[in-house]
Amino acid sequence: MSTSNLSHPDLAQRFNKDEARVDWHDETLWWIRQKRDRSAWLFPEWESLRNQASAIKDNVLSNLHEHLLQFESNAQSNGVIIHWAADAEEHNAIVHSILKKHSVDKIVKSKSMLTEECGLNDYLSQRNIDVIDTDLGERIVQLAGEHPSHIVLPCIHWKKEEIGELFHEHLGTPKGNADPVFLTHAAREHLREKFLTRKAAITGVNFAVAETGEFVVCTNEGNADMGAHLADVHIACMGIEKLIPQRKHLGIFLRLLARSATGQPITTYSSHFVKPQPGQEMHIVLVDNGRSRQLGREEFRNSLKCIRCGACMNTCPVYRRSGGHSYHTAIAGPIGSILAPNLDMKKYADLPFASTLCGSCTNVCPVKINIHEQLYQWRQVIVQEGYSPAAKTVAMKAMAVTLSKPKLFSFAGKAGRWMIRNFPFLVNNRMNPWYKQRELPEAPRESFGDWYKKNQHGRKG
Amino acid sequence: MIGTKKISMAARDKILSAVKENQPAGVALPAEIVDAIVYEDAALQFIKVFEGIGGQVVLVNAWKDIDDFLRNNFAGQSKNITSIPGLRQVKQLDASVDPHSLADIQLAILPVSFAVAENGAAWLTEEMMQIRGLPFICQQLVIVLNKRDILHNMQQAYDKIGTADYAFGVFIAGPSKTADIEQSLVLGAHGPKSMIAFIIE
Numbered sequence A: 001m002s003t004s005n006l007s008h009p010d011l012a013q014r015f016n017k018d019e020a021r022v023d024w025h026d027e028t029l030w031w032i033r034q035k036r037d038r039s040a041w042l043f044p045e046w047e048s049l050r051n052q053a054s055a056i057k058d059n060v061l062s063n064l065h066e067h068l069l070q071f072e073s074n075a076q077s078n079g080v081i082i083h084w085a086a087d088a089e090e091h092n093a094i095v096h097s098i099l100k101k102h103s104v105d106k107i108v109k110s111k112s113m114l115t116e117e118c119g120l121n122d123y124l125s126q127r128n129i130d131v132i133d134t135d136l137g138e139r140i141v142q143l144a145g146e147h148p149s150h151i152v153l154p155c156i157h158w159k160k161e162e163i164g165e166l167f168h169e170h171l172g173t174p175k176g177n178a179d180p181v182f183l184t185h186a187a188r189e190h191l192r193e194k195f196l197t198r199k200a201a202i203t204g205v206n207f208a209v210a211e212t213g214e215f216v217v218c219t220n221e222g223n224a225d226m227g228a229h230l231a232d233v234h235i236a237c238m239g240i241e242k243l244i245p246q247r248k249h250l251g252i253f254l255r256l257l258a259r260s261a262t263g264q265p266i267t268t269y270s271s272h273f274v275k276p277q278p279g280q281e282m283h284i285v286l287v288d289n290g291r292s293r294q295l296g297r298e299e300f301r302n303s304l305k306c307i308r309c310g311a312c313m314n315t316c317p318v319y320r321r322s323g324g325h326s327y328h329t330a331i332a333g334p335i336g337s338i339l340a341p342n343l344d345m346k347k348y349a350d351l352p353f354a355s356t357l358c359g360s361c362t363n364v365c366p367v368k369i370n371i372h373e374q375l376y377q378w379r380q381v382i383v384q385e386g387y388s389p390a391a392k393t394v395a396m397k398a399m400a401v402t403l404s405k406p407k408l409f410s411f412a413g414k415a416g417r418w419m420i421r422n423f424p425f426l427v428n429n430r431m432n433p434w435y436k437q438r439e440l441p442e443a444p445r446e447s448f449g450d451w452y453k454k455n456q457h458g459r460k461g
Numbered sequence B: 001m002i003g004t005k006k007i008s009m010a011a012r013d014k015i016l017s018a019v020k021e022n023q024p025a026g027v028a029l030p031a032e033i034v035d036a037i038v039y040e041d042a043a044l045q046f047i048k049v050f051e052g053i054g055g056q057v058v059l060v061n062a063w064k065d066i067d068d069f070l071r072n073n074f075a076g077q078s079k080n081i082t083s084i085p086g087l088r089q090v091k092q093l094d095a096s097v098d099p100h101s102l103a104d105i106q107l108a109i110l111p112v113s114f115a116v117a118e119n120g121a122a123w124l125t126e127e128m129m130q131i132r133g134l135p136f137i138c139q140q141l142v143i144v145l146n147k148r149d150i151l152h153n154m155q156q157a158y159d160k161i162g163t164a165d166y167a168f169g170v171f172i173a174g175p176s177k178t179a180d181i182e183q184s185l186v187l188g189a190h191g192p193k194s195m196i197a198f199i200i201e
Helices: A008-015 A019-040 A046-062 A064-077 A088-101 A113-118 A120-126 A136-143 A160-171 A180-197 A223-230 A249-261 A291-296 A301-305 A311-315 A317-322 A333-343 A360-364 A371-384 A390-404 A406-422 A448-460 B004-022 B042-052 B063-074 B154-161
Strands: A081-085 A106-109 A130-133 A200-203 A207-209 A215-219 A233-239 A269-273 A281-287 B056-060 B080-082 B107-111 B114-116 B121-125 B140-146 B168-172 B194-200
Touching: A008 A317, A019 A249, A019 A311, A019 A317, A046 A064, A046 A249, A046 A301, A064 A081, A064 A281, A064 B004, A081 A088, A081 B004, A088 A113, A088 A120, A088 A200, A088 A233, A088 A281, A106 A120, A106 A180, A106 A223, A113 A120, A113 A233, A120 A130, A130 A136, A136 A160, A136 A180, A160 A180, A180 A223, A200 A223, A207 A249, A215 A223, A215 A233, A215 A249, A223 A269, A249 A269, A249 B154, A291 A301, A291 A333, A291 B004, A301 A333, A301 A371, A311 A317, A311 A333, A311 A360, A333 A360, A333 A371, A360 A371, A390 A406, B042 B056, B042 B114, B042 B194, B056 B063, B063 B107, B063 B194, B114 B140, B114 B154, B121 B140, B121 B154
Parallel strands: A081 A281, A106 A130, A106 A200, A200 A233, A233 A281, B056 B194, B080 B107, B107 B140, B140 B194
Antiparallel strands: A207 A215, A215 A269, A269 B168, B114 B121, B121 B168
């Protein structure tokens, strides 16, 4: 990504320049969070479902070796070709080699955050393979030369007028038309032609069942199915943590996934791929890319339970106000901030700090990942490893000194309040990051400590 | 350059041994699946949810009523197709055709094995659609369902599916849709623009 040298605070500041847009982004995501709540509250068993999903994933992670072998063997019996990729580069090379074998240079791809994580689109386009993303939101960001800003809602940061402009430029829709129905149907026609002519399709995988060797792909648009069923070659790319032990466990996870993501009762399509169609080739690429390492990190292991619903992003006060691109990684938001430092601790050292640690993410997570606790733990690891941002280290040291000396703390408080009251411009200026996009209330004359002393005395008397 | 096959085999051993080394001590699966919601009237609940996600329900007493409904509403369309032998006025699907040739199908009328009240989804396997792409490529999808085959929840759904041997199966819940443009719900993203469920009482 072009913005990869900038940190979360820098990128968030850029997003925060347009205050009206930040409010709109914030409210849109909060509205989705509320839809999730209304959907979850319909079920008295919701909390038990979350516990159960989490417990099933405990079993998956603790027997991953056996589950992978079982899945591989069953999928192969079903006639599916299995590939293993230790990292992103190997994943990309495998996909490329399959396409090369079939002499395919134009493909369709449905949403797969794994291929985003691996940078597959860039890899293939550098090798003259044309990739069309077929999810509407992904197609929009692709036309704009961007990456998705949200794993479920890739263009949540785009306004319809801007999409109208983009489609006018790339798809020839009339200038000034920003009607979502009109624009969606224009994209439908544009992409239908791609579905009907492309010989290979890539999809992601939502769940893979060890017991049967089948995998499930969930979409609302039907783009994964349109691509996969009309192509000669179907390549499904999945992280090794996507396994679940038995088919019946799909009942638990499908009940949780869409309700947590958008508040829908289920996605329009939950497609169970078992065997290739006659004459078709079906491939599965099993990708590690740091997952086996995360499995060995006890305090971060639970992050591998993630089913990519996006609920933690929709509820996060930082994500909602800083935008997905400020995380400069394929998976943004709270869960992405746990996953990214595992891939590159130095590059993503800023992300675990992009949180208020309020715990809202943990409360909505359908598989009960202790997200905010892991963010807190990453901060400690990052500081110990010497990757923490320099300004933060100085500030933290100053704060540690102040907080450990009560007299100094009391004096610092008095001095601060006096400064804010008498010389507000010395504090409220561009040099102080606390005043960026913020206004502080007027400082009270006395501290709580002083007030308490006075009032306690009064009561006694 | 090393062949990708070689990469893959080396990667397989590397991944499996790293996983084995790093996975924690075995945790058993929960003994039982949690009890899922049961409704007073599963059919009523299905109708409510299915209509809520953009579907249309037509209650009928017999196959003859389906024939009548199709004649009254879709008689002008020549590009209708079905995999249900009983529907004589609609063209029977030829399972041997290239799925690409189905791009102009207006109405595809398919049987389903059951539907689910909690989420408005219907379960179809490859046998019912005959051609995998059909329920996605058609402009409008029509399913035919017996009222007694409406289950309460997904737990019952997977109990019913059991160990069935299908090559492809899908839960379909309403017309294809997207809300990617400013969260405005639009029906007919890539798949059917509408979905009708005939429920035979």
